[in-house]
Amino acid sequence: MKSFNVGIIGATGMVGQRFTLLLSKHPWFNVVCVAASSRSAGKKLKDAVGEKWAMTQPMPEDIGNLVVLDAEKDIDKIAAQVDFVFCAVNMKKDEIKALEEKYAKAEVPVVSNNSAHRHTPDVPMVIPEINPEHIEIIASQRKRLGTKRGFIAVKSNCSLQSYVPALAPLMDEFKVTKALTCTYQAISGAGKTFATMPEIVDNVIPFIGGEEEKSEQEPLKIWGKIEGDEIVPATEPSITAQCLRVPVSDGHTAAVFASFEKKPTKEQILKAWAEFKGVPQELELPSAPKQFLHYFEEDNRPQAKLDRDLEGGMAVSIGRLREDTQYDYKFVCLSHNTLRGAAGGAVLLAELLAAKGYFDR
Numbered sequence: 001m002k003s004f005n006v007g008i009i010g011a012t013g014m015v016g017q018r019f020t021l022l023l024s025k026h027p028w029f030n031v032v033c034v035a036a037s038s039r040s041a042g043k044k045l046k047d048a049v050g051e052k053w054a055m056t057q058p059m060p061e062d063i064g065n066l067v068v069l070d071a072e073k074d075i076d077k078i079a080a081q082v083d084f085v086f087c088a089v090n091m092k093k094d095e096i097k098a099l100e101e102k103y104a105k106a107e108v109p110v111v112s113n114n115s116a117h118r119h120t121p122d123v124p125m126v127i128p129e130i131n132p133e134h135i136e137i138i139a140s141q142r143k144r145l146g147t148k149r150g151f152i153a154v155k156s157n158c159s160l161q162s163y164v165p166a167l168a169p170l171m172d173e174f175k176v177t178k179a180l181t182c183t184y185q186a187i188s189g190a191g192k193t194f195a196t197m198p199e200i201v202d203n204v205i206p207f208i209g210g211e212e213e214k215s216e217q218e219p220l221k222i223w224g225k226i227e228g229d230e231i232v233p234a235t236e237p238s239i240t241a242q243c244l245r246v247p248v249s250d251g252h253t254a255a256v257f258a259s260f261e262k263k264p265t266k267e268q269i270l271k272a273w274a275e276f277k278g279v280p281q282e283l284e285l286p287s288a289p290k291q292f293l294h295y296f297e298e299d300n301r302p303q304a305k306l307d308r309d310l311e312g313g314m315a316v317s318i319g320r321l322r323e324d325t326q327y328d329y330k331f332v333c334l335s336h337n338t339l340r341g342a343a344g345g346a347v348l349l350a351e352l353l354a355a356k357g358y359f360d361r
């Protein structure tokens with residue numbers, strides 16, 4: 001694979017910091033520029049981040065020494081240096097929509113962690129193991145934007161990165177008709193640490209703005225089909241969600257209940273999880289976990305602290321599968337919210353796009 005020059009838009013933030021670590025030794029992607037708000041522009045990244053560095057490993061020195069550009073004012077400067085950008089910014093939704101379209105129209109492909117374009121019908125929202133074929137909609141999007149190379153591709157919300165993969169291998173054969181999920185979400189999902197979110201210590205906060213809607217609706221786009229110039233969302237399964245913030249640094253847990261048109265046996269579910277592979281595993285993409293879904297037999301697993309870093313934080317852990325009195329089955333699953341759920345998921349999506357030629361000139 002040839003190598004590509006990339007920019008990180010939002011490099012000073014929680015997700016941006018993860019990108020610096022994931023990309024510093026990436027075999028295909030070479031970080032040549034970083035950008036953030038005008039508050040950070042002009043400073044070296046390491047100085048702009050300063051005390052906000054929230055990772056356990058140190059910031060990679062070469063990326064830390066890059067001077068931060070202004071994500072809004074320096075688009076042309078950035079476009080001249082990169083083959084594509086990752087974007088993870090904390091701005092109003094309409095501002096993010098406009099910003100990402102400006103990059104795309106400057107012929108810069110955007111791989112985004114932001115929610116702004118997740119429901120734009122010709123923007124693919126991709127979990128690479130589940131709906132890699134949705135990237136084919138990019139041809140329609142380029143037509144609408146009037147671009148040759150530029151486009152926007154997004155990853156889905158972090159809350160659903162454990163239960164959508166767990167349900168996916170059961171969809172075709174057994175048809176999931178309804179699912180109920182309660183998520184227990186880490187504070188890094190809000191861009192916070194225990195130092196910046198002291199109110200979470202010894203506490204559970206039963207509200208995360210917009211999260212329940214995303215958890216219920218985004219899976220339907222992921223399971224949707226391309227029809228003409230848009231992705232038409234699936235109509236089933238019906239999903240209901242409650243999302244709670246819990247005192248965990250990293251790792252979103254979900255307690256899931258599911259019913260099926262054709263109820264599988266427990267052995268059939270375990271076999272489907274054990275055998276599930278996608279395009280990233282077939283193509284051996286650098287960030288793809290070897291085994292995407294890991295089932296734990298122990299009653300007290302998965303645990304955020306013990307299992308979130310499985311396969312570099314890119315695998316999903318599942319446990320406690322058992323029959324339920326009201327739904328067919330219930331189980332618990334876990335994924336790392338800033339790795340598989342954010343920066344890592346975006347890097348894997350970019351690897352898929354690179355392997356399929358979408359960044360070629």
Ligand SMILES: NC(=O)c1ccc[n+]([C@@H]2O[C@H](COP(=O)([O-])OP(=O)(O)OC[C@H]3O[C@@H](n4cnc5c(N)ncnc54)[C@H](OP(=O)(O)O)[C@@H]3O)[C@@H](O)[C@H]2O)c1
Nearest residue numbers: 010012013014015036037040071088089090114189191342
């Ligand atoms: N954290 C997660 O687990 C997670 C998971 C999935 C998706 N996401 C999404 O990823 C995005 C970033 O999340 P985060 O947790 O990394 O947020 P964050 O820690 O608050 O970082 C926000 C970033 O946005 C930049 N920014 C703010 N205003 C800007 C402006 N006007 N122009 C350009 N850049 C601006 C900030 O730059 P300054 O430092 O200069 O202010 C910073 O780099 C959000 O859309 C979030 O919903 C987060």
